[in-house]
Amino acid sequence: MTNSTIGVGLIGTGFMGKCHALAWNAVAATFGEARRPRLVHLAEADQSLADSKAREFGFAKASGDWRAVIADPEVDVVSIAAPNPFHAEMACAAFEAGKHVWCEKPMATSRDDARRMLEAQKGSGRVAALGYNYIQNPAIRQMEALIQDGVIGTVNHVRLEMDEDFMADPDAPFVYKNGAASGYGALDDFAVHPLSILWRLAGPVSSVMTDQAKPYASREGRRVETHEIATSLLRLRSGASGLLVANRAAWGRKGRIAVQVFGSAGTIAYDQERMNEFQLFTREGDERTQGFRTVLTAPAHAPYGAFVPAPGHGLGFNDLKVIEAHELLAAIDGRPARIVDFETGFAIEETVHAMARSHDERRWVDCPA
Numbered sequence: 001m002t003n004s005t006i007g008v009g010l011i012g013t014g015f016m017g018k019c020h021a022l023a024w025n026a027v028a029a030t031f032g033e034a035r036r037p038r039l040v041h042l043a044e045a046d047q048s049l050a051d052s053k054a055r056e057f058g059f060a061k062a063s064g065d066w067r068a069v070i071a072d073p074e075v076d077v078v079s080i081a082a083p084n085p086f087h088a089e090m091a092c093a094a095f096e097a098g099k100h101v102w103c104e105k106p107m108a109t110s111r112d113d114a115r116r117m118l119e120a121q122k123g124s125g126r127v128a129a130l131g132y133n134y135i136q137n138p139a140i141r142q143m144e145a146l147i148q149d150g151v152i153g154t155v156n157h158v159r160l161e162m163d164e165d166f167m168a169d170p171d172a173p174f175v176y177k178n179g180a181a182s183g184y185g186a187l188d189d190f191a192v193h194p195l196s197i198l199w200r201l202a203g204p205v206s207s208v209m210t211d212q213a214k215p216y217a218s219r220e221g222r223r224v225e226t227h228e229i230a231t232s233l234l235r236l237r238s239g240a241s242g243l244l245v246a247n248r249a250a251w252g253r254k255g256r257i258a259v260q261v262f263g264s265a266g267t268i269a270y271d272q273e274r275m276n277e278f279q280l281f282t283r284e285g286d287e288r289t290q291g292f293r294t295v296l297t298a299p300a301h302a303p304y305g306a307f308v309p310a311p312g313h314g315l316g317f318n319d320l321k322v323i324e325a326h327e328l329l330a331a332i333d334g335r336p337a338r339i340v341d342f343e344t345g346f347a348i349e350e351t352v353h354a355m356a357r358s359h360d361e362r363r364w365v366d367c368p369a
């Protein structure tokens, strides 16, 4: 069921809104999509910002009220790139209006809202994808394929770290991410991303033991309500053990998502700060020459070749969103797609809520199956 175009609505035009706009602009040229996105209607918090962003991004209509995007009959799919507390209301309204949804992570700021979103999506029969762009990296996809092919044997331990330093400065101003309305902090802002990778590489989590930390109790005289650091022991449903650390106050770390998967026959490792390569160790061969080898991504690692024909030239962060848009369009057209849908997204949400409970109750907590 392909039309020649698909009408796109966008809510929010900050960091992620621009990333979605770039992706919608690039996806047809990159992948030769059957459907060409039509940039129909964009919303911002006020009309003048919406007007100027619509001009910059190439959207035909602009509104200071997000409901106008959802009510627009020319819009088929809505990108939700507004702050976390808006996700549930916007997504549910979009499903009610019969739109497909591409919603930024985390799904919501409460378990009830996330469940409401999942139910609204199921009831609507529309497609939904969450903004877990890192799983789209050709390097991560290749790691997943190698693990599935048994190249590192049976996975027995996974270590995940996500570190950035935008909350590292104790003198930085109080921002909405320091308030409880934004969620838990490191858990739903950060931990969800490595969890989305974990789901692909080693499967779901069955139980967690978590400690959250708040290095700075106040900013500009206001009490900080979120935690910048979360450390979790994990037990995976496969039986493997794991460790996840998320830290928004890690001086010097700019976009680190470090993943190490240890198996019975080898190890595979990746760091988002060097997103165009991964490291592979297999125990075969002469012990004197064993060691990690660096694999640079290349056209052999789909869908790298859709962007560049030359190996080792590299993709960037925004390209991951182009791949995500391509996958979402495949899902909308009923083709197999590699997206984090609301079902898996909700399971990831359940995991971070279990982590928060574990911290509060100082004990291991099971994640709902």
Ligand code: NAD
Pocket: 011, 012, 013, 014, 015, 016, 017, 043, 044, 045, 065, 066, 081, 082, 083, 084, 086, 104, 105, 106, 131, 132, 133, 189
């Ligand atoms: P941002 O502050 O840069 O942008 C948010 C935009 O939403 C702003 O332009 C703001 O004016 C607009 N907005 C606020 N209220 C609005 C309303 N009622 N109607 C319309 N627009 C409104 O924030 P961001 O960093 O782009 O984060 C947005 C979302 O993206 C968050 O949920 C965040 O968790 C997620 N995010 C995802 C990634 C990723 O890698 N997938 C990275 C960063 C942020």
